Amino acid sequence: MSDSNTTNFINPSTFILQGIPGLERAHVWISIPFCTMYVIAVLGNSIILYVVKRETSLHEPMYYFLCMLAVTDLVLSTSIVPKELSIFWFNSREIHFSACLAQMYFIHGFFMIESGTFVAMALDRYVAICDPLRHSTILTNRVVTMVCLAMLLRGCVIVLPSVLLASQWPYCRTNIVTSTHCEHNAVVKLACADTRINTYYGLFVVFGVTGLDVIFITLSYTQILRVILSLPTKDARLKTFGTCGFHLCAILAFYIPRLISFLTPQFGKYVPLYIHVLISNIYLVMPPMLNPIIYGVSIKQIQERLHRLFSQNRT
Known part of the structure; x- marks a missing residue:
């Protein structure tokens, strides 16, 4: 293994992932929770996809979006955890x-x-809560397909400039990435070039894209909450709020770790490097594990399908 520290090179053929700096001796123990979260994420999201595919009553917009979330979680976790485990174990x-x-x-x-x-x-x-009578006419299969394709295209395109810029810069300081994976900031800081344009673009993505997502979600759930509070009976309010509450839990589990990860470097002088790395791992690994648990518990139809599936296997 080549372990170049401060050699003079341009665009090295390989990078060296340091792992979790300062906790190298504990890598084997750290691998246990990460491996567990990954196994739960793969099994949970695969079950969600299987159940929705087999249960025709779940062929509705919400479950199509849930399937897209499950596929995204599988790709996201698989992009990072297997390489991490190879560092921790081998x-x-x-x-x-x-x-x-x-x-x-x-x-x-x-x-x-x-x-x-x-x-x-x-x-x-x-749409389902604020305008339920028009839900099926507004969110048709064609509209759902277009929304899913738009979200997929947006994600694929908006990150491309940062990666293309990173591929063009010279790396003449070191090829050691102080992380368990090729996180953008950890790689870019190794470049021997003016990377301010990438920094500005990253801030645009965080505030101009992700920020708008958060604003839209906040406005949607604000309107939903107003409708819930105006429902005539307490049971109806609790039932509707319970359904949306699980959605909010998944959303918060996704955005809050990312916000902490974004803010932590601002206090870099006071936060150890291994905390930076652990947080950047948590915001990528934890949501894929939590999402199938949250939706599997909250969606009655998925519970019923799983119950029938296990009952058939026992008989």
């Missing part, structure tokens, strides 16, 4: 330069797709 730290850029693209691209999927799900809940 000390396999090398990653090819092009593979590093590909990992960066998939991580940030599918994060944006997931953010867009939550917007689509908020739109579905808004």
Whole structure:
């Protein structure tokens, strides 16, 4: 394994992923929760996809968006965890330069797709609760397909400039990435070039795209809450609020760790590097694990289908 520290090179053929700096001796123990979260994410999201495919009564907009969320979670977690586990278990730290850029693209691209999927799900809940009589005419299969394609295209395109810029810069300081994966900021800071344009573009994506997603979701659920509070009976309010409450839990589990990860570097002088790396891992690995649990618990039709499935297997 080549372990170049401060050699003079331009665009190295490989990067070295350091893992979690300062906690190298604990890598095996750290791998246990990450491996567990990944297994739960893969099993949970695969079950969601299987149940929705088999249960024709679930062929509705909300479940189509849920399937898109499940696929996104599978890609997002698989983009990062297998390589992490190879570092933790086998000390396999090398990653090819092009593979590093590909990992960066998939991580940030599918994060944006997931953010867009939550917007689509908020739109579905808004129409279903605020204008239920027109739900089937507004969110037709054609509209749902177009929304899913738009979110997919947006995520794939909006991250591309950052990755293309990163691929063009010279890297002459070191090829050691102080992280478990090729996170954008960790790679770009190794470049021997003026990377301010990438920084500005990153801020635009955070505030101009993800920020707008958060604003749209907030406005949607504000309107939903107003409708819920105006319902005539307490039971109706509790039932409707319970359904939306689980959606909000999934949304908060997605955005809050990302917000913490974004704010932590601002206090870099006071926060150890291993905290930076752990937080950047949590915001990518935890939501794919939590989403199938949250929706599997909250959606009665999925529970019933799973119950019938296990009952058939036992008989």
